[in-house]
Amino acid sequence: MQRPNFARLHPRFAALRDYLAQAAPPGRLPGRQDIDPTRLKALLPFINLVDVERSAEGLRFRFRLTGTLQTEVAGREINGRYVEDAVLPEYVERIRNNMRQCVTTRRPIYDRFPMPHPDRDFIDTERVYFPLARDGETVDMLLILNDYPHEEEANTEAKAEPEADRTDNRRPPNLETKTPAQ
Numbered sequence: 001m002q003r004p005n006f007a008r009l010h011p012r013f014a015a016l017r018d019y020l021a022q023a024a025p026p027g028r029l030p031g032r033q034d035i036d037p038t039r040l041k042a043l044l045p046f047i048n049l050v051d052v053e054r055s056a057e058g059l060r061f062r063f064r065l066t067g068t069l070q071t072e073v074a075g076r077e078i079n080g081r082y083v084e085d086a087v088l089p090e091y092v093e094r095i096r097n098n099m100r101q102c103v104t105t106r107r108p109i110y111d112r113f114p115m116p117h118p119d120r121d122f123i124d125t126e127r128v129y130f131p132l133a134r135d136g137e138t139v140d141m142l143l144i145l146n147d148y149p150h151e152e153e154a155n156t157e158a159k160a161e162p163e164a165d166r167t168d169n170r171r172p173p174n175l176e177t178k179t180p181a182q
Contacts, residue, residue, distance in 0.1 A: 004110035004128045010147050012043055013128050017108065020130055020143075028136030029106060035132075035143075045069035048144040050083075052103055061099045061142070070146050073125075074117040091116035102129040103139040112149075124150045 006014040019039060024030035037044060049065040061083045071077055078086040083095050095116065102109045112126035125148055132141040 002110050004108050009110075009126070009128070010149075012046070012147070013145060016040070016043060016128075016130065016143075016145050025136050029131055029133040029139065031132055031134040031136065032141055033134065043145065046146045048142075048146065050099065050142040050144060052099070052140050052142060059096075059100055059103060061096065064141070067146070073120065073123060073148065074115060075120055076117060087116035088118060088121065098129055099142055102131050102142055106131050106133075106139055123148060 004013060004017075006017060020030050020035075023034040023036075025034070032049070040047070045067045046069055047065075047067045048063060048070055051062045051064050053060040053062060063078045063081055063083075063086055066074075066077070066079050083099070084092050087095060091113065094111070094113065098109050098111050108131070109129045110126070111129075112124070114121040115123035115125050125146055127144050127146045130143040130145070131139040132143055133139050134141075
């Protein structure tokens with residue numbers, strides 16, 4: 001769990017950071033209502049939205065929306081599930097801690113670890129958790145952007161191969177998004 005170093009991550013992470021900063025009301029966090037999904041079309045397959053639920057027992061996190069690529073790579077649907085019901089037990093506390101830290105610090109949190117789903121722990125993933133707040137202050141949702149660094153490297157290498165030789169087409173081509181200023 002650490003603050004993201006956007007200069008070292010895929011450009012889509014910085015593009016989302018910049019978009020959220022522009023979408024936020026001045027001096028406040030953006031809320032889900034401030035986000036225009038049509039401006040994030042290229043990122044949607046990589047995005048998860050997680051509801052933050054508060055109770056006397058503490059915070060709970062429920063997956064509201066899971067990006068299509070994330071669902072495909074995980075090999076299962078987790079919409080509507082709580083973290084403890086959605087991922088492998090050995091990753092539950094790590095993911096909850098990332099989410100809690102994002103909620104309490106109100107800042108993006110970066111982490112990288114294997115895919116936390118059954119029969120997928122061989123897939124390298126990294127993610128940034130971004131806080132969202134309907135009232136601009138109290139984090140009530142997390143927007144998580146996922147990436148698969150080894151997939152990116154494999155796709156870069158595959159570009160040198162003839163089209164017929166490519167076997168892994170999980171990622172659609174050109175997933176770059178323009179920053180809001182462009």
